[in-house]
Amino acid sequence: MSSSSNHNPAPLPGTPLLVALTGGIGCGKTTVLKEFRNLGIPCFIADDIAGAYYQEPSFLNQIRTLFGGSVIRPDGSADKQAISRIVFSNPQSLQQLNQLIHPRVWSDFLLFAASHPQAPYLIFESAIVYEYAFDKLVDKVICVYLDYEERMSRLMQRDRATRAQLQLRMNNQLSAEEKMMRADYVILNYEGNPRPRQVRHIHSQLLETAVSQTSH
Ligand code: ADP
Numbered sequence: 776m777s778s779s780s781n782h783n784p785a786p787l788p789g790t791p792l793l794v795a796l797t798g799g800i801g802c803g804k805t806t807v808l809k810e811f812r813n814l815g816i817p818c819f820i821a822d823d824i825a826g827a828y829y830q831e832p833s834f835l836n837q838i839r840t841l842f843g844g845s846v847i848r849p850d851g852s853a854d855k856q857a858i859s860r861i862v863f864s865n866p867q868s869l870q871q872l873n874q875l876i877h878p879r880v881w882s883d884f885l886l887f888a889a890s891h892p893q894a895p896y897l898i899f900e901s902a903i904v905y906e907y908a909f910d911k912l913v914d915k916v917i918c919v920y921l922d923y924e925e926r927m928s929r930l931m932q933r934d935r936a937t938r939a940q941l942q943l944r945m946n947n948q949l950s951a952e953e954k955m956m957r958a959d960y961v962i963l964n965y966e967g968n969p970r971p972r973q974v975r976h977i978h979s980q981l982l983e984t985a986v987s988q989t990s991h
Pocket residue numbers: 798799800801802803804805806807929930933964965966967970
């Protein structure tokens with residue numbers, strides 16, 4: 776069967792396969808995710824979901840308790856830059872923030888999965904799948920790969936950030952090479968690489984896995 780015949784997956788009964796999409800920041804996860812979405816696959820973006828928690832008064836209270844009043848602005852909103860300064864310079868604080876966020880993100884993903892029972896597979900997108908052992912909770916992992924220097928140059932453009940600021944964010948992540956070696960599927964996202972073809976290929980393999988899973 777050609778991969779192009781799989782663009783609009785037929786609904787399958789049963790539980791969708793859970794697939795994580797990861798890679799170092801700036802490797803192109805968001806870009807790749809759009810392509811899976813265009814193939815009809817429901818996608819969950821962990822960062823966006825976690826970002827919404829910062830709108831909730833109860834979550835803001837927990838943040839204030841952990842990091843002090845300086846992380847809340849006079850208007851009551853979270854000062855994310857102040858939080859980043861604290862957590863990226865103090866591993867224990869980062870761990871505390873993660874413990875507040877990650878278990879909740881995962882239960883939200885399970886709710887998302889429950890609301891898409893007919894999908895053949897679902898994607899959970901996060902830069903830190905391996906760092907927080909989400910790989911143990913999913914069936915397959917896709918890694919988008921781009922080397923450090925290439926990511927750095929794309930990020931300096933995208934985020935208008937300095938090399939030092941980006942290095943600080945990257946320091947808390949496993950190397951892109953280690954993620955690539957541990958993943959089930961790898962997408963190379965260099966300019967000019969046939970990325971859509973790689974995405975379609977992985978998509979057809981995941982559809983086949985989903986079908987064989989439901990027929991057992
Ligand atoms: P991530 O979500 O992994 O942080 P993005 O998808 O935001 O990464 O990509 C980082 C930057 O690189 C963005 O500005 C994006 O437009 C750009 N980009 C993504 N893929 C490519 C590519 N194949 N060639 C050139 N630029 C790309």
